[in-house]
Amino acid sequence: MSFIKGVEQIANKKVFYDNALKYWDRVPPTLDGVMGGLPLLSDLDLQESKPFLKKLAMKHGMKTERACDFGAGIGRVADKLLLPVFKEVEMVEFSAKLCEQANKDFTAKGLIDRLKITCVPMQEYDTTIKFDLFWFQWCVGHLTDEDFIALFTRLRGKLSENGIIVIKDNCASTEETEFDKDDSSVSRPVTELERLVKEAGLKVIEKEQQKNFPSIGLYPVYTLALRTLE
Numbered sequence: 001m002s003f004i005k006g007v008e009q010i011a012n013k014k015v016f017y018d019n020a021l022k023y024w025d026r027v028p029p030t031l032d033g034v035m036g037g038l039p040l041l042s043d044l045d046l047q048e049s050k051p052f053l054k055k056l057a058m059k060h061g062m063k064t065e066r067a068c069d070f071g072a073g074i075g076r077v078a079d080k081l082l083l084p085v086f087k088e089v090e091m092v093e094f095s096a097k098l099c100e101q102a103n104k105d106f107t108a109k110g111l112i113d114r115l116k117i118t119c120v121p122m123q124e125y126d127t128t129i130k131f132d133l134f135w136f137q138w139c140v141g142h143l144t145d146e147d148f149i150a151l152f153t154r155l156r157g158k159l160s161e162n163g164i165i166v167i168k169d170n171c172a173s174t175e176e177t178e179f180d181k182d183d184s185s186v187s188r189p190v191t192e193l194e195r196l197v198k199e200a201g202l203k204v205i206e207k208e209q210q211k212n213f214p215s216i217g218l219y220p221v222y223t224l225a226l227r228t229l230e
Contacts, residue, residue, distance in 0.1 A: 003144040004186050006177040013144055017121065019184035020142045021094055029101035034073040044212050045221075046080050049168065052208060052223055053085060056133070060205060060225070061162040063132040068092060070122055071139025075102040075115075082135065083111060090116040092125050123147040130160040137168045141185035145196060152200035156228050165202065165226040167193065170219035190222045202226040 003010045010016045027033040035042055056062040064086050069078045072091035082089045093099050099119040106112045118125065122136075123143060134155050140148060155165060171190040172178050178187045188196075194204060206225035213221065 003146070004177060004179075004188075005145055005192065007179045007186055009179045009181070010144075016144065016184055017123075017142070021121075023183040024095040025097055027095075027098075029074050029098050031074070031076065034076060034098070041213060042076060042080075045210070047212060048208070048210055049077075049081050049223070052166075052206070052225075053081065055206065056164050056166075056225055057085075060164065060227075062164050063160060063162060065160070066090075066129070066131050067133040067135060068127075068131050070125075070134065070136040071142070072102070072117075073098050075106060077135060077137055078102075078115065079106070079109075079111075082133075083114060086132070088114055088116070090118060090127075090131075092118050092120060092122060094119065094121040123151055125151065126154060127158055130158055130163065131155075132160050132163050134159075134163075134165045135168075136166065138170065140167055140169055140193070141180075141187055148196050149199045152197065152202060152226075156201055159228065163227075164205070166223060167197075167226070168221065168223040169193070171222050173220055187219055190220075190224075193222075193224065197224065197226055198229070201229050203229050 003013050031039045031042060057064060066088045067082045067086040068090040069082055070092045072078055072093040075091055078089050078091050096119055099117050102117055106115050170187045172187045175189050177192060204224050205227050208223045210221035
């Protein structure tokens with residue numbers, strides 16, 4: 001049985017998830033740590049995420065009441081991208097160490113009242129309230145195909161009117177999904193992401209490739225905005 005299409009190295013789903021948590025629990029709870037030793041990419045990333053987010057509101061009517069940040073780490077995206085735009089933000093992160101650091105940082109900044117930190121694996125997350133935006137950045141490679149489809153199907157029903165789901169992630173440069181043993185994740189081709197999205201009953205309404213990252217052997221990064229299939 002293959003838990004992720006084209007990846008035979010994952011023989012046990014629990015081990016796949018446990019190894020990912022062990023990796024992130026070892027990472028220093030700093031910008032350098034969560035950016036894999038490349039903190040300079042953070043500002044470059046935000047330079048293209050900010051206009052993309054603005055386009056979702058202006059062109060697609062997305063509201064800006066409530067957003068949820070998946071794979072949130074210490075809150076880099078919540079702090080710099082989402083809280084300046086949305087009234088309320090929920091962070092979903094499975095590493096207790098990173099959640100604790102985020103709580104300290106946002107308390108010190110006086111922003112904790114607008115933030116909810118949920119320390120739970122993505123695949124186990126659910127909510128009873130509606131969100132205008134679910135933002136997944138550099139984290140869906142930690143999901144098996146089955147759990148990806150189940151989670152996105154579940155979240156599809158938790159979108160507000162004109163609500164949107166965004167995936168921003170590394171994508172394989174070929175049509176083969178690549179496995180990274182170090183952090184127990186995969187990088188899928190963008191076509192494979194699009195297949196899973198469709199399986200979850202969603203369609204791509206915007207698609208952009210990150211253009212401003214340095215040429216230092218990085219994976220291509222794509223941003224996909226998704227809505228429910230009509």
